Amino acid sequence: MHTETHTGLESPRGNWWKPAHKAEKVWVGIAFGWCMVLFAMMPLWHWKGGQNPSGIRRRVEPSAFYARTEEFIKQYKVGDDRGLPIVQPPPGADVYLTAMAFQWRPILKLQKGAQYTLHLSSLDVNHGFSLFPINVNFQVVPGYDYGLRVRPNASGDFRIMCNEFCGIGHHTMVGRVIVDDAPAVATTGGAR
Amino acid sequence: MTTPARRSTAADVGAYTPASQSTFRTCAVTGRRIHDRAEPVIKANAVTAIVFLLVGTIAAVLLVLTRWQAVHLLSAVWYYRLLGVHAMSMLIFFIIFFEMAVLHFASTVLLSARNSMPKLSWAAYALMLGGALLVEAMMWGGRADVLFTSYVPLRATPWYYLGVILFAVGALAVQWVFFRNLVVAKREKTYEGSVPLVVYGAATASIIAVITLVHGAAIYIPTFLWSLGLMKVDPEVYRMIWWGLGHSSQQINVAAMVAVWYMLGALTIGAVVLNEKISRSAFVLYILFISMASAHHLLVDPGLGPAWKVVNTSYFMYMAVLASMIHGFTVPAGMELGMRLRGYTNGMFEWLRKAPWGDPGFSSLVLSVVVFGFVGGITGVTIGTEQINIIVHNTLRVPGHFHATVVSGTAMAFMGATYYLIPLIFQKRVAFWKLAKLQPYLFAGGMFIFTVSMTFAGNFGVPRRHWDITFSQAPYSVPFNPIVDLLLAFVALGGILAATGAFIFVAIAVKSVFFGTPVGEFTLGVETVGLPRGITHPPVHAPDVDQRNAELHAASRGIMGPAPGTIVLVFVFLAVFALYFFSNWKILSFLWRIG
DSSP: OOOSSOOTTSOOOSOOOOOOOHHHHHHHHHHHHHHHHHHHHHHHHHHHOSBOSOOEEEEOOHHHHHHHHHHHHHHHEEEEETTEEEEOOOTTOEEEEEEETTEEESEEEEETTOOEEEEEEESSSOEEEEEETTTEEEEEOBTEEEEEEEEOOSOEEEEEEEOSOOSTTGGGOEEEEEEEOOOSOOOSSSOO | OOSOOOOOOSOEEEEOOSSSSOEEEEOTTTOOEEETTTHHHHHHHHHHHHHHHHHHHHHHHHHHHHHSTTTOOSOHHHHHHHHHHHHIIIIIIIHHHHHHHHHHHHHHGGGTOOOSOHHHHHHHHHHHHHHHHHHHHHHHTTSOOSTTTOOTTSOOOHHHHHHHHHHHHHHHHHHHHHHHHHHHHHHTTOSSSSOOHHHHHHHHHHHHHHHHHHHHHHHHHHHHHHHTTSSOOOHHHHHHHHHHHHTHHHHHHHHHHHHHHHHHHHHHHOOOOSOHHHHHHHHHHHHHTOTTGGGGGSTTOSSSOHHHHHIIIIIIHHHHHHHHHHHHHHHHHHHHHHHHHTTOOSTTTHHHHTSOTTOHHHHHHHHHHHHIIIIIIHHHHHHTSTTGGGGTTTBTHHHHHHIIIIIIIIIHHHHHHHHHHHHHTSOBOOSSHHHHHHHHHHHHHHHHHHHHHHHHHHHTTOBSSOSOTTOTTSSSOOOOOTHHHHHHHHHHHHHHHHHHHHHHHHHHHHHHHHHOOBOOOOOTTSOOTTSOHHHHSOOOOOTTHHHHHHHHTOGGGGGGTTOHHHHHHHHHHHHHHHHHHHHHHHHHHTSOEEO
């Protein structure tokens, strides 16, 4: 016996392009509207929001990026910690961080409230930049320089975990970022 | 269903005239004709799927017991190795073998049609099995410690990539069988009108499978050549095209799962199709807007600009989200209307209260819809937003999301389907019947605890794919909030509960199929051990179903129409969705300025 009302296992006969009940139409409309809200939030955040993964993106030879990092280290090095250089660039500087199995090089010393352009790249395989404890994550891909303008809003001793599998020592790959408070008085004269 | 059910006896076998001497039996329960060159292919693919499910589940138990830091069972080498084994066994081999069973089932049994290319079906099966075994051998042997994604320039043995390629070629061949079967069925007029919605959904899955497998060829063949030293592969291009395979294949799962939802709704409670136009258009949206679904895996990647990211995740993906939101309405509404048409018309939710909660096919269906929608769907869309991905990428929130979609969603639905395939295709009673009734609750409940705990742990920045978050061998400590330990213990607890559910499922399937009691005689309307309620109490609609349907659609019922309960439920869903979505923006706004 054939009926108009049928399950999904039965063949609809004739033309099934028929108007839907109002309830269904309303839901489709609301769902579509919600999808547009989901969409609109992204351009809106680019315009008004403070956290966007845009950055400066360009291709780079891994060896060239590494050489640039070493030059950066030489320029602004202020100390050592466990064999890794601590580097303190001035506010506004381009900052270079090389990921390699299983190390983030160098240790960065930044200033709260200052803006830097943080360049991320890898010498070997994919790595994951994951800033602890604030949970900021970026993909680090060999051959690509990801230059992100960052402005720390709190001081502290931060960690960089690797959160992209990069080999058997992946879970030992931890780097360090130190953020200091801005100098109390940045006036003329006096020792800093 | 309108086809009257008959008392079951042994299979009737009838001669079939055109084309071959192949024969059909008539299904005693549904009245459909089942081809003897289709049935064994369906069985082989389904059984193989379940064997890989077993392998993947064993790996899963070892993995959760490692991430539970108090136990920390495996060595680092074996943790990463089994992580690859788990993902390939589950996400590729289990799911795709099962989908091959579904495609053969939908293109033959559901159309009362024949399998037009049995030889190709078997050749494809052999290729897929050979490829899968090759991949497993390379991974277990430690020659492919590159995890599931095998991001170049991590390097595995060329045999590994070759195994994946063989598997993919086999799967592609099945799509050819599927489409040819549809054409042959149409030509031989095995059905009248259009194909049923479930077949339409399966065809959607199949079309997406072709798109996906083309991406697979486009990335694995160059990678295979790269592993032999014959060409270069750019790591970013690899990520983009690989995810064209990796994520689009999840859209095969979604389409197949939604098709199974419609099927289980029909079999268990006589769910009807509210409107063919709406449901079928939603399936088309999946096809049209999935092509760049890889984009939301690359949101915090350096290779692509913001415009590309926004367009490809939102414009394309949200139209697929729209499709899921439509099915998220039409599936429960079809179930509600099906129940109302059978007389459960009181109040908002009598249709749910009086539903057959002891039928594992039905409970699997409901749990699949609910966990997929509320956990998987909401988290997925939220974390796939360009900026929000900054606080999500590669944390445990990601596996928290996709276990809710692909495990509590797709795998749960496929398990529910199996409870009907066992009596209908294998013609056996479901073994361990009491456990079978419990199994969906155990599996979905465990996965719910698992996915929610993972998501919370991810909020603290706990990385995915990580052997030791105590960082005992690292130069610097990473002092996670102590609550993270508790959450990871809950991940293990939920994981073990769900794995227990999966082991029970495998035991039921193996016992039923290989050592089970034949369905034999049973009386309609009497609860029978080993037979789901949809078989002993077929949800047949009354002959005046069209008239009842018209009454439920009457204008006097207002905007709430034929499915008022579902309308309440979808608005609860939307509220939860909005709350979760905007909470994430709020959290994001507290961070460093980044741009």
